[in-house]
Amino acid sequence: MSVRPRSGVQIPALTAQVARASNLRGTTAMWVRDRLDGSWRDEDFEAWYPRDGRPGLSPAQLATVCVLQFLLNLSGRQAAEAVRCRIDFTYALALELDDPGFHHSVLGDFRDRLAKDDRADQLLDLALERLKAAGLVKARGRQRTDSTHILAAARELTRLELVLDAVRAAVEELARTAPELLDGLVTAEWGERYGRPVRMRSQPSQPSQPSQPSHPVTRLTQAGTDAADLLTRVQQHRPGRALGPQLEALRQIMVQQFVVDARGRLRPCREKDGQPPAGLQVCSPYDLQARFVLRGNTRWTGYLAQAPTT
Structure with missing residues (x-):
């Protein structure tokens, strides 16, 4: 597939009139x-395609469709359908009213090319330079793109699950790195409380586990006491030394x-004690950077990935 650059493409008169x-x-x-006509030209994409082969669709048009797809939160199928059925998309792409559009898989192929090397x-x-030339970006100004969300590779835990799992992970870490610190502290009762991963919600394969724990405040207080004893033991025997990641x-x-x-x-903390906001609280003992996020x-x-400012 090759590119046949189209320069100076104008919106067909009938398309503009109807739109x-x-x-x-x-x-x-x-x-x-x-406002953004000319942000991309087919010539900008020539290096992405071989010199020979059948002519492909206009990459400048496909880039515009990808932008509209993001702005309007459309799937690939919906974006391709909009190109065929929506007059404003026909207008944006400078197409004739009877243009048949393209298959939605074309957008995936285009994004695969976009993802290679540092093309994105x-x-x-290139778009920013042309936005500046059009007066839409002020010199020495700051333009910010919206952040996107990334899910953490961790289960969502209740408060009790979080503390129980954190104690279990810390005990396992010490058992690997300094087992002598557990002597006289970890008993058979600790083994019953922290000997396996914590799962409070009932599952079809584990019907014996209750969906709601009995006496949750008592269990939470007990876990907090065990955690405090564990941390005190470590600080007494290893003063001044950095804690391991689980501790x-x-x-x-x-x-x-x-x-x-x-x-x-x-x-346990209560509301009147002034707990940190949910967005600052540790959500998993295995990922201290993951946070609870609410947007709309x-x-x-997980995380908020913020694009760099310009």
């Missing part, structure tokens, strides 16, 4: 065409989830 008549105020797709960065830099996770979880009351007793109607445990 304007049916969308008096314009649409996002029409705005993209009117080069295309973004550090346990320490942070204890700071966030427990307080010592006026009588000197350890207890979307919630997840």
Whole structure:
């Protein structure tokens, strides 16, 4: 497949007339065409394709479709259907009204080419340069793209599950690195409490596990006491030494989830104690960077990936 550059493509008169008549105020797709026309040209993509072969679809048009797909939150099938059926897409791509469009798999092929090497960065830099030339980006200004979400490779845990799993992970870490510190502390009761991964919610394969634990506050307090004893033992025998990753996770979880009351007793934090916001709390003892995030109607445990500013 090769590229046959098309320079200076104009919107067909009938397409423009119908689009304007049916969308008096314009649409996002029409705005993209009117304000950003020329952000990409077919010549910019010639290095992506071989010199010979049958002519392919206009890569500049496909890049525009990808932008509209992102702006309007469309799937590949929906974007391809919009090219065939929506007059504002026909307008944005400068197509004739009877243009048959293309199969949605073409967009996947185009993105595969875009993902190679540093083509995406080069295309973004090119678009920014032309946006500056069009006066849409001010000199020495800062333009920010919206952040996207990345799911953490960890289960969503209840508060009790989080503390129990953190203690279990810390004990396993010490059993590998300094087993002598567990002598006299870890008993058979600890083995019953932390001897296996914590799963509070019932599953078809494990019907014996209750969906709701009995006496959750008591179990949480007991886990907090065990965690405090474990951390105290480590600090007494290894003063000044950095904690391992699981012990550090346990320490942070204890700071966030427990307080010592006026009588000197350890207890779980309550709302009036001023817990840190959910976005700052550790969500998994295995990933201290993962956080609970809420954006509109979307919630997840993981990260926000922010594109660089320009």
